[in-house]
Amino acid sequence: MGCDIVLVPKVLIIDDEEDMCWALAKAMHQEGYDVSTATRGKEGLAIVQTENISLVLLDLKLPDIDGIELLKTIKNTQPQLPVIMVTGFGTLEIAISAIKEGASGYITKPFDIHELKLMVRRTLEINHLLQEVDFLRSELIKDYQDLAGISSPIRRIRQLMAKVAPTNATVLLTGESGTGKEVVAVGIHRLSPRRKNSFIPVHCPALPEHLFESELFGHEKGAFTGAAGRRMGRFELAHRGTLFLDEITEIPLSLQAKLLRAIEDKSFERLGSEKTVRVDTRIIAATNRDILKAVSEGKFREDLYYRLNVITIHLPPLRERREDIPVLSFHFLKKMTPTYRCSGISEEALALLRRYDWPGNVRELQNVIERALILCQDGEISAHHLPREITDHVYATGIPEPSSNKEFATGSLNEAEKRLIEKALTQTGGNRTKAAALLGITRSALLYRIHKYQL
Ligand SMILES: Nc1ncnc2c1ncn2[C@@H]1O[C@H](COP(=O)(O)OP(=O)(O)OP(=O)(O)O)[C@@H](O)[C@H]1O
Numbered sequence: 490m491g492c493d494i495v496l497v498p499k500v501l502i503i504d505d506e507e508d509m510c511w512a513l514a515k516a517m518h519q520e521g522y523d524v525s526t527a528t529r530g531k532e533g534l535a536i537v538q539t540e541n542i543s544l545v546l547l548d549l550k551l552p553d554i555d556g557i558e559l560l561k562t563i564k565n566t567q568p569q570l571p572v573i574m575v576t577g578f579g580t581l582e583i584a585i586s587a588i589k590e591g592a593s594g595y596i597t598k599p600f601d602i603h604e605l606k607l608m609v610r611r612t613l614e615i616n617h618l619l620q621e622v623d624f625l626r627s628e629l630i631k632d633y634q635d636l637a638g639i640s641s642p643i644r645r646i647r648q649l650m651a652k653v654a655p656t657n658a659t660v661l662l663t664g665e666s667g668t669g670k671e672v673v674a675v676g677i678h679r680l681s682p683r684r685k686n687s688f689i690p691v692h693c694p695a696l697p698e699h700l701f702e703s704e705l706f707g708h709e710k711g712a713f714t715g716a717a718g719r720r721m722g723r724f725e726l727a728h729r730g731t732l733f734l735d736e737i738t739e740i741p742l743s744l745q746a747k748l749l750r751a752i753e754d755k756s757f758e759r760l761g762s763e764k765t766v767r768v769d770t771r772i773i774a775a776t777n778r779d780i781l782k783a784v785s786e787g788k789f790r791e792d793l794y795y796r797l798n799v800i801t802i803h804l805p806p807l808r809e810r811r812e813d814i815p816v817l818s819f820h821f822l823k824k825m826t827p828t829y830r831c832s833g834i835s836e837e838a839l840a841l842l843r844r845y846d847w848p849g850n851v852r853e854l855q856n857v858i859e860r861a862l863i864l865c866q867d868g869e870i871s872a873h874h875l876p877r878e879i880t881d882h883v884y885a886t887g888i889p890e891p892s893s894n895k896e897f898a899t900g901s902l903n904e905a906e907k908r909l910i911e912k913a914l915t916q917t918g919g920n921r922t923k924a925a926a927l928l929g930i931t932r933s934a935l936l937y938r939i940h941k942y943q944l
């Protein structure tokens with residue numbers, strides 16, 4: 490779905506009365522649609538399965554199959570295909586059961602042809618919009634790759650995600666900026682039975698206080714100046730799906746009680762309305778702030794905190810799980826290589842990446858890889874494709890300069906040399922001349938090394 494390009498919609502008419510078929514076909518042609526017709530149910534079903542049909546006009550009374558049965562079969566094989574039932578006088582009950590089985594609408598004979606045309610056009614428009622929403626939703630979710638990483642905290646988080654996803658439990662995600670909280674939120678939604686419905690994010694700091702309530706809970710026409718029509722809030726948009734409250738500590742204190750009730754009772758009132766709206770919405774909240782501090786400062790309600798804190802998942806900063814750095818680097822490299830041609834990352838560059846502290850966490854790493862890919866065009870990402878702050882920072886922290894495999898060799902050689910000198914000095918009671926002789930080096934060479942290793 491979503492990728493078929495249907496330029497001219499094709500309407501299938503299934504009706505056993507040939508005159509009716511002909512009249513409907515003519516009306517549909519006048520509207521500019523392509524038309525197929527069938528006077529038998531089985532024949533109609535065959536057309537549905539082989540041709541690219543956009544809408545079906547289905548007579549309720551057919552000689553070979555019951556109209557409702559045919560509707561069920563069509564909906565089973567092609568749930569997205571809209572079907573309008575054409576019913577005779579006095580069959581309202583059956584028409585209603587058709588709607589329950591998934592028919593988009595019904596029209597009773599004898600009908601006004603203009604009314605039918607309008608109904609068909611509306612149904613096609615709505616169906617087009619539904620497909621677009623489906624497509625956009627899948628694009629949005631697709632953009633979020635799985636949570637990559639091999640460190641034990643990330644592995645544990647992946648297990649936890651799988652465990653909480655099928656439940657309706659509220660999840661609180663904590664961790665510094667750029668650690669992957671949104672990746673986890675989307676991941677939980679994707680792993681859950683709610684995946685077919687919406688994942689609605691609310692970035693709390695982006696909403697001005699006076700609009701917060703109506704954004705979250707919706708409003709009725711005229712609820713406040715500028716409220717032109719009734720509008721659904723994000724809580725309602727996330728019905729049967731997941732509401733992601735990002736930066737939850739930024740939610741105005743004045744709204745926290747209403748939010749608490751909405752989470753506990755799954756119900757609330759739209760702004761300017763007395764009517765209670767009931768929803769089935771799963772809540773995932775995130776924060777990169779110290780939420781307990783906000784509680785102790787009175788900026789965040791304690792009861793709301795406990796309500797959100799049913800399951801907490803903490804994402805550690807990247808510098809505390811350095812083994813993820815190479816994995817994530819290659820993950821982003823692979824993801825972005827269709828755009829840039831680049832074959833890999835040099836040992837030296839990788840060593841630099843591994844040593845940097847990443848104040849911006851995974852987001853910063855992703856940006857650094859993308860920038861390096863732009864600079865290197867093709868070939869390998871090497872140290873000089875990395876930003877100065879990374880190279881400068883790493884060298885300034887006094888860690889031995891990494892340069893490919895030599896780094897390890899020098900490291901261990903130095904270590905061995907240092908230990909030998911220490912041994913010689915202890916054996917000779919600190920006499921440098923004797924120690925130098927023992928080691929088979931000149932006295933000045935020994936002094937240089939004592940200084941170098943600060944012995
Ligand atoms: N483990 C991971 N695997 C793959 N991509 C990741 C991972 N962690 C983070 N990312 C990527 O890094 C970027 C930042 O992640 P995300 O938006 O989830 O961070 P955040 O914790 O929500 O940050 P903030 O607090 O600033 O909102 C995103 O582009 C995301 O795709």
Ligand SMILES: [Mg+2]
Nearest residue numbers: 670671735775
């Ligand atoms: Mg985020």
